[in-house]
Amino acid sequence: MQDTIKGFAASLPERQASFAERGCAMPFTAPMLSGARLRRGSSGPAEMLLPALGGRGVYVMGWNACLLHCAPSLHDRQLWDRIATQERPTPALVRAAAREVARLGYAGRPAQAAAKAALRQQEAVRDGLRDVLAARFLPLAPDAADLLAPMVAVLAQAGTGPGQLSERSPSAAIPQAIVALEAFCASIAAWSQMAQTPQERRGAAIALGAARMTLLVADASLQALWRTVAELPARLARGEVRQGDVLPLLADLASRADWLLDGWTMVGALWAAAGAAGRGGVLAELVSVLPVPPLEAESWPGPRAEWDTLLRARRMVAPGPAWSCGGLVDLAQRNEALRALAP
Template sequence: MSDRDLTSSASASQERPATRAERGVFVPFTAPMLWGARIRRIPGTPPELLLPSLSGRGTYVLDWRSAVAACSPTLHDRQLWARLSLLQHPTPAGVRGVVRKVALMGHAGRPAQAAAEAALEEQRASAARVKAALQARLATPPDAAHAALLGGLAEALADTGVAPGAPGPHIRQVAALEAFCADLSTWTRRIPPPSGQNAALVVLAAARYSLAAIRACQAALWPPLEDLAGLLARGPAGLRLMAELAERPDWLLDGWPPIVALWTSAAIQERSALAAEVAAIFPVPAQEADRWPGGALDWDTVLRGRRLLAALPVLAGTRLVEVAARNEGLRAMTA
């Protein structure tokens, strides 16, 4: 495979790109060899595919032509990339929107199509709830300019809500990640070593760090909304502030929902192998996240632990077919 290796065994920090743009966004491809891949687009350059090494010790950087030759993307994957490659600044929300459009076209099967329809309806309903909740906080009806800003705020906060515990997709996903941590912790205590235990412990540390950072970033959303009138008085700058604050937990969640769904749906006897698989591809935040609420976490130790694990076996034969079917099923579980 023609590639550039982004990392080196000398320093775990090199496995953490400096910015979100350099890190890229998880893409739910169905081809087994593309599992865990991310799209990134540095301004002024074509989009690139970042593919985790099976050893957990590096990342391949591919253009799409190389990915087609090496990874056998499915029809769904080709349709998805054709649309994702048009994004100038990929974000989790932007990728999610494209993923749902492709699912609505039926390329990922009927269950994924139905799940995408339900997810879009949930997002619309959530945005309407958020807008109503924001309007209720104002002493007087907003003028036209402030009403437009409220609409933008509602879109930005549709996934997170406007208060702790408010209904929304992120609240559900964070709860699922928390349950995943609890279940994984229990499982590691029950199985005899090694039996995937070492890999599971590395994944557990990563999931707990991510969960703590997500909660801290979510908590930082609420204080600016307490003075909604003052926020609206700032005009577009206030909207940009809230959009940035809302993006942060989205970036930290990126890549975890499919892992959680996989673990939840896996049979007990499959979990040792799954823990090893997840250890090679779990998401790691960019270094800029160290400056977000929650502070810097010890990702270097987690990544050193990942590099000590055995490399995954190369997929072949019927296992390729099984993983492709599994990945297509994930599209319905994580719309």
Template sequence: MAASPPVSIEWSHAREAQLPAARCVSLPFTAPALTSMRVRRAPQGGLEMLLINPAGGRGVYIARWSALRAFAAPSLHDILLAERIAAAIAAGAALSPAIIRDAAFAVATAGHAGRRLAKIADETHAARQLGLRRMRAHLLLELARHHDLPGSHSALNDPWSTQPQEESGWLAAAPALLAPKLHLPAGELADAMLAIARLALPIGAGPRAEAAYFPRVLRLLCKARVCKEQGGSGAIDDAMHNRHVEANAALRQARAVLARPAALVAAWREDAAKVRPLLEQPDWLLDGWDRLCLLDPEATEAAALLQMLLYDGDNDKTVRRVELDAAAPMALNAAAACFELQSRNEAIRMRELQLHDPDQADLDD
């Protein structure tokens, strides 16, 4: 079989690709005052939080978490999530939607947002782990078929129709069988396939591709846009349409890369830092938009969250870098004390988690 040509690294959003550490990432907080909160690396080190102007005017406020913790009455879930994220970044992790997602799953699974959310998080985590094993097996199987290895075309080795324990036979030996053909140590190939599978899981592949996280968010975005068009803000509808177009194009590009596993592994070995952004692009483009879709179009937070999602850095003249005073009169605390809004955000958090479970029906059904 002829070798695939190298993966062409084409990037239409250079800023997201080259400067992911400078990007803001959404935080799935449950406190009403923090519904639209985002986080980024601070220029002087550590993290800084971005929130909508607390006085209700235009602009974005930037502050340290220590100030916001006293100012906006975060829930226990929010406090522990912020601490876990800070610890991961201090340990050397790059700030990204995936890092936030993993931290949020850990906090929710531990029960810090209630038993019901913990149960959903635990079930969704189990589904993600199964999906990860199947995605890794799928990529290995496609590589094996590319090289026409014996047994690679057998239906018995199909990861999408077998149980996890059944994947341990032929596919467990696949890295050692493939390594000589790829001129890679078996261990290095196994590590590369796991790393690629982690990135591929929300993109989707195989017969259940459309049940993956990114396609589900895109369908939710499309559905929410129609609903908001009928009774909501034109600005929100336009923003949703534009983001759907961008993210859908990024998803197609990522899937085109995944469809050529031999070329992908070769490019990954040569320079993983160039390949990774192609697979991460949909995540950056869709980060936080699931929450916007799940908010009532008439909710006051919807416009605030949209402003935060479209925030384009400190070139905006409305940005304010402040040290918030916990003793000052705070309109946000009045909202944070509202049990109804807290309950609403916890319900939204549950639905956000369910988007990651391919066995759950679409939220737009």
């Protein structure tokens, strides 16, 4: 990996072939790392992908170049250290590492408190899952007892469906992200009705279009997982599914919604943190970091989406990163506030 900026728009297509190539959204706090993704190929070290300055295309950088050009914060260096060494970085791994770094206090006290609360909630989800899965699987497929603990680990981010945990039980990360994305859609749709300029209306339409298209496929993926979990005990009992196939099947389904939603939590937090007065200002930044699913998602369940049309519209807006307007101290503070809002 070279230590200088390696490539611009021409070197990377706007839509990558796979989620692994698109990389995981990294909730860094340094302003110049806004919208960054991390990926790791089959060989070689991890790479950073950054929205290009002109608003079109992506920079590919090694970490040393990043240290040189982007002033990563202490928080970002800790997060990088935890993810870059992973053989196959995933959104779930990034979420866990980001919570751990925030728990240690690297993003400030509010983010630390939010991370601790999120970790407690995650533990509660796991406890609830253990009970639900045992009640469902053991009566029909007592041989599946050994599968329960790894199934809890696989399903900890996705849960097993609405109403299957008690009403007071906390929601898992992925259903939470879907609810947050629905709220984002409603909020930006209402805001666009009152937007002052054509540019604002265009930006809002692009963000709303991307969010709605993502919502449909992410929800379809999650429903497919929950359906599979619901049917599994009977299918295991009938011998239609082998025990050895259960975990890979669930892991594949559970990861789909996570990959599709990867990056949207930060987009929603950015929008929510801006408040009514700052939304016009934050829209350009938001459009520049919209997560665009790779071609791999085309073959997944759910309605087909017009991503190419949306990307053409985004090219017309061509927003640059927020830090190009200065105010690095304020942006770093805001990014830390986002860690508290979306731990």
